[in-house]
Each structure stands twice: as structure tokens, then as C-alpha cells.
Amino acid sequence: DAGVIQSPRHEVTEMGQEVTLRCKPISGHDYLFWYRQTMMRGLELLIYFNNNVPIDDSGMPEDRFSAKMPNASFSTLKIQPSEPRDSAVYFCASSPGTSGVNEQFFGPGTRLTVL
């Protein structure tokens, strides 16, 4: 199994530009999570999906952030327009989500720098 796949691994953009981060979860996993990691705030959950449906987006910082999951094997996190304070590492994670609690498997992350 290839694990969770994220692209790009690094993204440098200028303030005001649109940024799209991509994620392919582990096949068969019903839950997909987007996290953001910064030195100041640590690892924070932004949004999560169950069976492609957004369940909780309370962690999305502003309307500039949006996430979609058009099918079970693909999700995007979009920032429009981007700002320097969005600079962080963004992780995607997936979980089998069967009965009980299950560990989440993280991708390698996308390091975003907004100039």
C-alpha cells in the first residue's frame, strides 16, 4: 500500500494567489482529515469527511479556505486568496473508520510558503 499521497510536497506562492493542495487517501478508508501544522499552534484539524461528505469544518480558519472530496480517492484543500499567515505544513490523513476508534494515517504533508 502506498499510504496517503499528497501533492505538491512544496508550494511557494505569492500573496493573493489561489493554492490547491491534493490528497489521495488509503484505499478503503472511509474518513479523510485535513490538518495544518505550525510552530505556534501545533497540529490542528481543519475539516474531516466521512464517505466523501464533510462532517465537521469548524477548524477551517476563514472563508478563504474550502475543501472538497468529489470521490473516495481524492480530496482538495483550496485557499483563495492566500495570505502569508497561511504558511504552514498541511497534512492529509485517512482512517478506516470502522466500529470503535481507529488510528489515522498521515501523508507526508505539503509545505506551503506564501510570500
Add this chain to the structure above:
Amino acid sequence: EDQVTQSPEALRLQEGESSSLNCSYTVSGLRGLFWYRQDPGKGPEFLFTLYSAGEEKEKERLKATLTKKESFLHITAPKPEDSATYLCAVLRSYKLIFGSGTRLLVRP
């Protein structure tokens, strides 16, 4: 409010010097406590899940324990390859709430 606090923030050990990392938590209705390891430039890697007070789990040189208020990650005779940031998280619904982590450096 749910909260996870890890200590110390950073820990330096000599190879073979055993120690423990602490994770204290306040959460209503704990569904699980997770330990992850994160290497620089990589995503967190799952280590353990603990579900109830008194539970213990082991993996190589690592042993995780859980009480009603905190969890410990014991590292026995660490090696340089154990150097990493260790993250603790509690599960509420399907949301993981992470602590800020302990950066461990094991010197040869």
C-alpha cells in the same frame, strides 16, 4: 474545554539513558489516547492507542501507559534513531486533539 499538555517540550538523552515523556489531558468522554512519532519533514507515524486507565502497550524500546488523567511514554535504553518529536493526542468523536509534542534527541 478539551486540552492536551505534553512535557517536557524537549529532552536530551544519552544513548542507553532511559526516561519518560508525559501527556496530561482533560477531555469529556475519552474514546482513545494516541501516541505518534514525527520525524523532521514527515507526517506523524502512529505508535499506540490506549483506551482505558491501566492499559499498557509496548513496541520495541517504547512502552505507553494510561491513567485517568495522563499517559506516559517510557523509553528504555534509547538509541539515536529514537530521536524524533513524540505527539500525544486524544480522540473526541473522530477528531484528534494533539498536544504540542516532546522533541527527543538521543546522543550516541
